[in-house]
Amino acid sequence: MLELKHELKLNKTRDEKARMNFVSGLRAHVLNDMAAGMRDIYSADVEPEFRRRNRRAPKNGPEVHKAIKTNEYFKFYSSLRVTAQDMVWQSVFPPLERSRPALKQTAARLAGKKPRGTLSLQKNFEVPRYVSAIDVHLMAGNYDGEYETDDLAAGSLYDNGLAVFSFGLMGQNLDDIGQSIAGFIKRKFSDLRPKKILDLGCTIGHNTGSWKDTYPEAEVHGIDVAAPCLRYAHARAQAQNREVHFHQMNAESLNFPDNSFDVVFSSMFLHEVPKKSIEKIMKEAHRVLKPGGLMLHMELPPNDQLSPYDAFYLDWDSAYNNEPFYKPFRDLNPQEVCKKAGFSTKKYVQFVIPSVGWYGAEVRDAAADQQQSVDNDKTGRLTDGVLWYCFGAFK
Numbered sequence: 050m051l052e053l054k055h056e057l058k059l060n061k062t063r064d065e066k067a068r069m070n071f072v073s074g075l076r077a078h079v080l081n082d083m084a085a086g087m088r089d090i091y092s093a094d095v096e097p098e099f100r101r102r103n104r105r106a107p108k109n110g111p112e113v114h115k116a117i118k119t120n121e122y123f124k125f126y127s128s129l130r131v132t133a134q135d136m137v138w139q140s141v142f143p144p145l146e147r148s149r150p151a152l153k154q155t156a157a158r159l160a161g162k163k164p165r166g167t168l169s170l171q172k173n174f175e176v177p178r179y180v181s182a183i184d185v186h187l188m189a190g191n192y193d194g195e196y197e198t199d200d201l202a203a204g205s206l207y208d209n210g211l212a213v214f215s216f217g218l219m220g221q222n223l224d225d226i227g228q229s230i231a232g233f234i235k236r237k238f239s240d241l242r243p244k245k246i247l248d249l250g251c252t253i254g255h256n257t258g259s260w261k262d263t264y265p266e267a268e269v270h271g272i273d274v275a276a277p278c279l280r281y282a283h284a285r286a287q288a289q290n291r292e293v294h295f296h297q298m299n300a301e302s303l304n305f306p307d308n309s310f311d312v313v314f315s316s317m318f319l320h321e322v323p324k325k326s327i328e329k330i331m332k333e334a335h336r337v338l339k340p341g342g343l344m345l346h347m348e349l350p351p352n353d354q355l356s357p358y359d360a361f362y363l364d365w366d367s368a369y370n371n372e373p374f375y376k377p378f379r380d381l382n383p384q385e386v387c388k389k390a391g392f393s394t395k396k397y398v399q400f401v402i403p404s405v406g407w408y409g410a411e412v413r414d415a416a417a418d419q420q421q422s423v424d425n426d427k428t429g430r431l432t433d434g435v436l437w438y439c440f441g442a443f444k
């Protein structure tokens with residue numbers, strides 16, 4: 050399990066650490082070793098049986114899912130993965146419950162520290178129902194759950210939970226996505242010198258901060274609907290000496306003027322949003338982006354760029370991990386989504402970016418000089434050698 054390094058990290062007993070380590074190890078086993086075993090069983094048994102019955106190979110993810118659903122290995126894989134997911138959050142609750150008052154005190158102290166990032170929350174803010182009504186990826190209370198004044202526990206749950214969940218693949222500061230992508234963009238588009246950068250659905254700002262690291266001169270903003278995560282994001286950025294401005298805002302209707310940002314970014318955001326809202330969010334991104342600016346969404350790769358087996362594999366979360374919008378999002382064509390929002394198809398971009406933590410900056414930078422395509426085994430998949438997928442467009 051990865052140990053967080055900043056001041057807000059939870060103090061854990063030896064037993065609690067051991068439990069977290071066990072859960073991380075279990076997830077790594079399921080997502081690396083068992084996933085490889087399941088693919089072998091699919092190739093050796095499930096797919097040949099499908100061909101025998103249908104005189105053709107499966108056409109898409111749902112056909113693979115239907116064919117594999119009754120397989121004992123698949124059932125074992127799925128039940129272990131669901132259990133491990135639940136255990137991620139369960140392993141954080143005891144130290145988190147004990148630390149609630151201390152967390153609030155630390156956050157209050159950090160708020161006064163320089164450099165001064167800012168936090169603006171809104172009174173009577175309406176959190177969209179697609180956030181408030183579900184516990185996405187089995188995270189109790191979801192991002193927005195608040196149980197006392199100035200509550201930031203949901204942010205702490207996410208930070209510490211992600212450290213267990215990602216078994217080291219998201220970097221020491223859980224910002225491998227941000228560091229990989231911002232560094233890649235700087236290398237690839239050396240003329241792009243952003244003055245203002247916006248991160249949509251920033252949660253605890255772990256990937257927002259990477260933009261400030263990469264472009265220190267830029268003014269960096271992160272927005273989210275969840276107040277407890279934003280309080281935590283602000284304190285986390287202050288603890289790490291990053292000047293970032295966090296706002297409680299709905300990405301469907303941003304309170305920023307037209308043509309005000311050079312980069313509008315998001316990571317792991319759109320797949321948690323219903324299709325109608327994605328349309329609004331993309332239009333808003335287009336509106337607030339300056340002409341010549343770049344919109345970029347790091348996401349799971351779309352189904353139409355994956356083999357039927359890999360489409361099924363990534364859609365697992367939609368069926369078993371309380372991610373109702375995951376598959377509908379991945380069924381969309383990203384280029385069409387951008388076009389519908391007003392972006393020219395000529396200015397569409399798509400990248401597959403090697404994780405800087407796994408491959409190092411040299412490999413990531415070399416990738417910036419080449420054309421990359423989706424690798425079915427590694428793109429967007431939390432597995433050894435992960436590659437990050439992103440799409441977007443220049444305005």
Ligand SMILES: C[S@@+](CC[C@H](N)C(=O)[O-])C[C@H]1O[C@@H](n2cnc3c(N)ncnc32)[C@H](O)[C@@H]1O
Nearest residue numbers: 192250251252256273274275299300301316317
């Ligand atoms: C999976 S998390 C994003 C994680 C983060 N960006 C990262 O890099 O790992 C999704 C976030 O989107 C937020 N969210 C959902 N709908 C939103 C909306 N309409 N506007 C702004 N934020 C939203 C949620 O509160 C949550 O914090």
